[in-house]
Amino acid sequence: MSDLKRALGETVEAAFAAIGAPSELGRVTASDRPDLADFQCNGALAAAKRLGRNPREIATAVVERLSGDPRLASVEIAGPGFINLRVSDAALSQRADAIAADDQAGAETVGQPRRVIVDYGGPNVAKEMHVGHLRASIIGESIKRIYRFRGDEVIGDAHFGDWGFQMGLLIGAVTDAHPAIAALVEDIDAGREPTNAGQEALLALTLDDFGELYPAAAGRAKTDPAYRDRARKLTADLQAHRPGCYRLWERFREVTRVALERDFHALGVDFDWWKGESDVDHLIEPMVAELDAKGLLVDDQGARIVRVARQGDKRDLPPLLVVSSEGSAMYGTTDLATILDRKQTFDPDLVIYCVDQRQADHFEIVFRAAYQAGYAAEGQLEHIGFGTMNGTDGKPFKTREGGVLKLNDLIEMTRGKARERLHEAGLGESLPAEEFEAIAGKVAVAALKFADLQNFRGTSYVFDLDRFSSFEGKTGPYLLYQAVRVKSLLRRAAEESKNGEGAEPGPVAIAEPAERDLALTLDAFDAALAEAYDKKAPNALAEHAYRLSQAFSKFYAACPIMSAAPAVRASRLTLASTALRQLELALDLLGIATPERM
Numbered sequence: 001m002s003d004l005k006r007a008l009g010e011t012v013e014a015a016f017a018a019i020g021a022p023s024e025l026g027r028v029t030a031s032d033r034p035d036l037a038d039f040q041c042n043g044a045l046a047a048a049k050r051l052g053r054n055p056r057e058i059a060t061a062v063v064e065r066l067s068g069d070p071r072l073a074s075v076e077i078a079g080p081g082f083i084n085l086r087v088s089d090a091a092l093s094q095r096a097d098a099i100a101a102d103d104q105a106g107a108e109t110v111g112q113p114r115r116v117i118v119d120y121g122g123p124n125v126a127k128e129m130h131v132g133h134l135r136a137s138i139i140g141e142s143i144k145r146i147y148r149f150r151g152d153e154v155i156g157d158a159h160f161g162d163w164g165f166q167m168g169l170l171i172g173a174v175t176d177a178h179p180a181i182a183a184l185v186e187d188i189d190a191g192r193e194p195t196n197a198g199q200e201a202l203l204a205l206t207l208d209d210f211g212e213l214y215p216a217a218a219g220r221a222k223t224d225p226a227y228r229d230r231a232r233k234l235t236a237d238l239q240a241h242r243p244g245c246y247r248l249w250e251r252f253r254e255v256t257r258v259a260l261e262r263d264f265h266a267l268g269v270d271f272d273w274w275k276g277e278s279d280v281d282h283l284i285e286p287m288v289a290e291l292d293a294k295g296l297l298v299d300d301q302g303a304r305i306v307r308v309a310r311q312g313d314k315r316d317l318p319p320l321l322v323v324s325s326e327g328s329a330m331y332g333t334t335d336l337a338t339i340l341d342r343k344q345t346f347d348p349d350l351v352i353y354c355v356d357q358r359q360a361d362h363f364e365i366v367f368r369a370a371y372q373a374g375y376a377a378e379g380q381l382e383h384i385g386f387g388t389m390n391g392t393d394g395k396p397f398k399t400r401e402g403g404v405l406k407l408n409d410l411i412e413m414t415r416g417k418a419r420e421r422l423h424e425a426g427l428g429e430s431l432p433a434e435e436f437e438a439i440a441g442k443v444a445v446a447a448l449k450f451a452d453l454q455n456f457r458g459t460s461y462v463f464d465l466d467r468f469s470s471f472e473g474k475t476g477p478y479l480l481y482q483a484v485r486v487k488s489l490l491r492r493a494a495e496e497s498k499n500g501e502g503a504e505p506g507p508v509a510i511a512e513p514a515e516r517d518l519a520l521t522l523d524a525f526d527a528a529l530a531e532a533y534d535k536k537a538p539n540a541l542a543e544h545a546y547r548l549s550q551a552f553s554k555f556y557a558a559c560p561i562m563s564a565a566p567a568v569r570a571s572r573l574t575l576a577s578t579a580l581r582q583l584e585l586a587l588d589l590l591g592i593a594t595p596e597r598m
């Protein structure tokens with residue numbers, strides 16, 4: 001079911017064609033003067049230039065063809081030849097009824113569904129999550145949901161970083177800090193039965209231990225070449241499946257994954273696949289042989305690389321490092337093998353990599369190598385970069401102690417703020433403690449996610465928890481509050497209807513300006529969603545959610561519902577419940593869940 005804007009656009013395009021002007025000039029957009037019109041078409045000016053005619057004359061000819069269209073209450077020419085369209089109340093009512101009856105609240109699905117993988121989040125074993133990961137998770141989750149909702153077959157993959165240099169660093173640091181674990185490694189390597197002490201020490205390790213050991217090790221490797229070389233050697237040992245190293249690695253991976261999965265879930269981020277870099281380990285050897293056979297592999301000072309620079313490149317792209325001089329697979333190696341793995345197991349039409357803009361070159365290099373190797377067709381791999389979330393100092397956000405943020409700490413901090421805000425606003429206080437907590441969790445997620453997603457992803461923004469968590473302004477909590485208001489209104493209506501007072505939704509009959517505005521906003525959902533989809537830009541949807549809640553708020557203030565005459569009340573109840581459904585849906589596509597009350 002087409003939205004009004006598109007349907008009218010088709011009619012205006014046909015009118016342009018009929019008078020001998022290019023039809024695409026008949027494009028219709030939302031009016032920038034809502035006081036004068038609902039939609040406008042500016043094409044008469046361009047058409048006049050092309051045809052060497054007067055723009056008003058063209059506009060007049062077009063308007064003549066449109067007059068009598070029952071969907072239009074008025075068609076007028078303004079200024080040098082702008083065409084202003086006002087939709088009839090009847091057409092608007094009909095469209096609102098159609099949206100009300102539609103499962104997808106007025107949104108279309110794509111004509112040709114594709115198989116899509118969204119590679120996002122990108123957490124690592126041992127390394128803390130930083131703001132890049134937070135944004136990757138928030139934006140990627142929304143893109144995944146939007147694509148799925150529009151009808152594509154979508155897999156979200158965390159692409160867990162579990163096979164790189166950080167593993168060698170952590171194995172070294174853990175064995176240095178825990179002699180019992182060092183002994184365990186020796187026993188396992190030697191094929192001896194390991195002692196209980198070693199096993200227990202390994203099982204006792206937590207994410208916090210990694211959080212202490214890893215940064216210190218990473219720091220030391222930067223200044224101590226011998227230490228670094230040992231970590232490189234341990235990385236190569238792990239990748240060669242040296243039993244002791246492998247046993248530690250399995251545990252590190254498990255501990256990290258369990259903790260991260262819980263944190264991500266608290267953030268409303270859930271992956272379909274938690275495939276790790278290590279999961280393509282078995283593909284690397286044959287892949288290297290194949291690259292070699294295809295003549296793509298070059299020896300370079302003991303390492304093996306694929307050159308990807310092209311003539312006409314504006315910047316120098318380094319080659320893809322496939323095998324390091326220690327014989328290790330690198331970040332790009334596992335990425336290339338993952339492309340092969342995905343092709344073999346899922347055969348995607350499109351892979352969207354939602355990763356920090358700072359990795360743009362990395363992806364360009366990997367993608368080119370994949371195209372050369374024939375693992376993907378040009379255009380099937382797309383890196384969706386984004387800016388950073390900054391602190392007030394303009395640099396990527398860090399905690400007060402100056403460290404990178406831990407996902408869990410961020411969630412806790414935001415929840416604390418949400419509780420404070422709820423108390424300030426006197427919300428949810430009479431509810432059971434458990435429910436209040438759940439609400440605070442939702443408010444926190446809404447605050448973080450909406451603050452992020454309302455910006456175009458390329459833009460950086462400043463982390464300002466006070467502003468993000470406010471119930472006023474363009475914030476997630478404001479949107480939740482609006483949604484909850486509608487829910488309570490509808491609950492009340494349902495109550496009264498049970499009492500036989502007939503407060504049931506019925507056919508929409510638009511009459512008031514605020515009703516018109518709400519219906520037009522409902523109509524704009526599909527276009528917002530299509531834009532978010534095409535540009536991989538959830539901010540278009542965030543903007544729609546905000547506009548919708550504003551339109552609802554005005555409607556609610558101007559149009560009494562329960563006290564209105566039965567037919568009017570029925571119409572307004574339909575408008576309210578449809579607005580709620582669309583708002584909740586839009587929020588859900590942003591990855592934000594709405595509480596029932598607060």
Ligand code: ARG
Nearest residue numbers: 119122123124159161335355
């Ligand atoms: N683990 C990586 C990092 O922390 C991000 C992974 C992104 N995805 C990918 N296919 N490389 O930087």
